[in-house]
């Protein structure tokens with residue numbers, strides 16, 4: 001089990017204990033975390049799961065694929081160096097994840 | 107029936123207090139979520155006949171069929187979500203009869219699935235929502251009841267197909283989205299697959315010629331044996347009633363499994379019993395309101411006015427997509443919560459066929475020009491634009507998700523995209539998302 005810390009743009013934080021192997025997007029949607037839509041269910045088709053990943057956790061994940069990288073350029077909120085599509089971030093035993101949710105997804 | 111009497115006597119009531127949704131899938135779950143986020147404080151009851159918690163259907167022909175994900179991970183929401191939002195979820199019950207009274211109130215009667223048609227429970231409502239979805243269309247040839255003939259709509263269907271894949275060749279009848287997605291997945295598992303399509307090209311009315319031809323080539327590259335203009339005559343069975351093949355003109359194709367994927371029929375029986383206007387789907391307006399005025403309907407079961415930016419009200423459409431289920435659910439929730447209409451985004455759709463990603467934004471039909479954007483350096487990509495009076499009106503993308511987002515954004519914002527800009531592969535399409543002023547200075 002690992003925890004995901006979801007920080008809303010207004011500073012409210014929600015912590016969810018997720019299932020290993022599921023994504024940061026799925027964990028958010030299943031638990032009603034506002035601001036992560038995940039309309040395509042993680043198929044890299046919608047970019048409605050954009051998050052800013054804590055800088056010191058960037059290296060815990062493999063770099064974005066070419067498609068994810070291109071899609072981030074077209075997300076509703078401008079991308080930052082720590083932008084990721086949260087459907088591509090999978091939970092792993094024993095490592096917590098901290099993400100900040102952008103102000104708009106659609 | 108004191109509850110019903112109370113609901114019926116509510117002549118002066120403004121907001122409904124008890125909402126019942128028939129169906130518990132994409133449209134229903136989104137409706138419940140949107141209703142709560144619009145501040146609705148009454149009871150919300152979803153009634154679904156399937157036994158599983160509401161789940162994601164798109165994965166059934168992809169990750170789930172491949173065995174990459176579990177049933178639990180397909181769930182649309184966690185079990186806690188329903189309790190946290192005070193949403194009553196009743197599973198394994200089928201709504202068999204509805205007594206619809208005045209002021210939109212009434213009572214639905216259910217039977218337990220697998221226990222015949224005996225009514226077991228009833229639920230009172232003062233607002234009814236039909237989110238009954240669609241069911242696979244039946245095929246009228248001999249042998250469709252044979253052991254080994256499957257369809258693909260539910261998690262149980264996907265499970266039986268998955269179990270059969272290793273047992274021998276599969277014939278898919280129908281070259282639409284579901285059949286092609288399943289065929290590609292089965293190929294990626296090492297199976298032998300033949301797709302029979304009665305029409306002259308794949309995905310009939312859903313995509314244009316250029317995209318259909320591109321996807322056809324993709325399937326042939328993956329090793330799917332696609333046969334166009336080929337209608338099956340019969341499913342052949344052995345002495346035990348199990349599938350052994352499919353007969354097509356002068357040629358029998360061996361098969362241990364036949365997947366029938368010839369489209370879906372909307373589930374309209376309940377709507378018809380209520381006297382709602384139906385035309386190949388429950389007829390609704392742009393907010394999901396049916397002909398009766400108080401009952402609403404959302405998702406795959408509906409026929410609605412063309413939801414384009416320039417409302418083409420003459421043309422009605424039935425859309426089968428997650429995006430549509432979500433959008434219709436969100437507007438129906440606003441009606442029930444007494445909120446004003448919101449603007450609907452352009453419809454969009456995706457279909458993953460093996461490692462070929464097809465995405466569609468907008469609806470074709472009114473266009474007068476088609477422009478293909480292809481780059482010889484990127485042969486696996488294709489972007490097709492449809493133009494109506496010189497303006498972009500729809501787009502189809504293959505393996506170009508960023509271009510797709512740019513085009514969907516442009517369609518939603520009414521950004522002007524000319525056929526010339528569209529065809530010019532030297533400038534990335536994402537530039538179109540930039541406001542006109544900075545585009546002008548960027549190109550100056």
Ligand SMILES: Cc1cc2nc3c(=O)[nH]c(=O)nc-3n(C[C@H](O)[C@H](O)[C@H](O)COP(=O)(O)OP(=O)(O)OC[C@H]3O[C@@H](n4cnc5c(N)ncnc54)[C@H](O)[C@@H]3O)c2cc1C
Nearest residue numbers: 129131132133155163164200201238239405406426427428
């Ligand atoms: C294999 C597959 C792949 C797909 N892939 C994609 C894709 O890639 N992209 C995309 O956008 N869309 C895809 N779709 C389509 C998408 O899943 C549907 O558009 C969406 O599920 C529609 O949601 P809905 O709630 O309207 O209907 P449904 O999901 O059909 O749900 C209706 C529910 O109502 C229940 N019901 C019906 N009548 C009753 C009754 N009388 N009492 C109780 N319950 C009842 C049904 O059992 C069902 O569970 C796919 C669909 C399938 C089957």
Ligand code: FES
Nearest residue numbers: 038042046047087
């Ligand atoms: S959920 Fe659609 S791209 Fe992540």
